[in-house]
Amino acid sequence: MSTDIAKKEASALPNYAPASDIVEMEDGFHILLDMPGVGREDLVIDLKENEVTISGRSAYAAPEGAKLLHQEFAAGDYSRTFALSDAVDREKIKAVLKNGVLNLYLPKAEELKPRRIEIVSE
Amino acid sequence: MVIDFSNFYDLSRELDRFFDETSRPLFFSQRRVAYPMVNVAEDDQNYYVDVNLPGVDPKEFELTLTDKNLVVKGERKPEEGRYYRRERLQGVFQRIVAMGAPVEREKVAAKFTDGVLHVTLPKSEAVKPRKIAIDN
Numbered sequence: 714m715s716t717d718i719a720k721k722e723a724s725a726l727p728n729y730a731p732a733s734d735i736v737e738m739e740d741g742f743h744i745l746l747d748m749p750g751v752g753r754e755d756l757v758i759d760l761k762e763n764e765v766t767i768s769g770r771s772a773y774a775a776p777e778g779a780k781l782l783h784q785e786f787a788a789g790d791y792s793r794t795f796a797l798s799d800a801v802d803r804e805k806i807k808a809v810l811k812n813g814v815l816n817l818y819l820p821k822a823e824e825l826k827p828r829r830i831e832i833v834s835e
Numbered sequence: 836m837v838i839d840f841s842n843f844y845d846l847s848r849e850l851d852r853f854f855d856e857t858s859r860p861l862f863f864s865q866r867r868v869a870y871p872m873v874n875v876a877e878d879d880q881n882y883y884v885d886v887n888l889p890g891v892d893p894k895e896f897e898l899t900l901t902d903k904n905l906v907v908k909g910e911r912k913p914e915e916g917r918y919y920r921r922e923r924l925q926g927v928f929q930r931i932v933a934m935g936a937p938v939e940r941e942k943v944a945a946k947f948t949d950g951v952l953h954v955t956l957p958k959s960e961a962v963k964p965r966k967i968a969i970d971n
Contacts, residue, residue: 732922732923732924733920733922733923734914734916734918734920734921734923735846735918735919735920736914736916736918736919737916737917737918737919738914738915738916738917739916743914743916745890745914745923747889747890747923747950748889748950749887749888749889749949749950749951750887750949750950750951751949752948752949773885773951775876775883775885776876776878776881776883777956778878778905779876779877779881779883780876780877780878781874781875781876782875782877783873783874783875784874784875784877785869785872785873785874785887786872786874786885786887787874804891805854810889812888812889812890812891812893812947812948812949812950813887813888813889813890813950814889814890828963832889
């Protein structure tokens with residue numbers, strides 16, 4: 714029973730697709746997502762086949778007993794899915810959450826990195 | 836007071852809007868593009884100002900309490916690299932929150948967690964609600 718209630722509460726929060734940047738840096742691709750108010754323990758990253766889904770919950774609340782005079786943001790569920798290309802080395806994906814921004818590091822697969830081709834003389 | 840709105844703003848329109856909006860409380864349904872987003876709450880003891888500042892290092896923004904306003908100002912810098920998608924707002928930002936009543940300037944406290952700045956501004960003794968004894 715309690716899980717049913719929990720589910721109802723969960724669905725009551727609005728859903729947001731967090732704003733994201735996709736940047737290619739020297740070391741690979743980075744997906745940056747704005748997830749203010751989301752702590753480490755409220756964040757889930759699922760990698761399934763060629764899709765990575767990031768979901769998190771911001772438990773923002775006005776201080777207890779206080780009345781909101783002006784509101785521009787609220788608690789909510791963040792969720793967004795990205796398709797990964799084969800150029801990404803899935804084993805080495807890393808995620809860092811800092812100051813409310815999730816940095817998902819997607820390194821390029823080894824075989825796709827530029828390399829010099831050895832010439833074998835016969 | 837110098838108001839240097841960032842380049843995201845159309846200055847004159849934004850000024851009009853600013854004066855229009857600070858004079859009355861706003862509610863969530865009136866969505867608009869403002870950056871960074873601000874919530875203001877109050878109880879008998881304090882005002883609470885919460886600012887959404889994801890990805891801004893606490894060292895890179897300034898929080899100033901002027902005469903009647905609380906000013907948050909800073910810059911969110913872009914990453915170096917080739918952008919394929921750019922949705923997150925970047926650049927210089929400033930928000931001014933007009934304090935409707937005097938606050939205890941010395942006791943203002945700020946905390947930054949998970950990209951949200953929480954500022955607590957205790958109300959001045961003079962404006963705190965108090966019961967008035969009635970003499971018979």
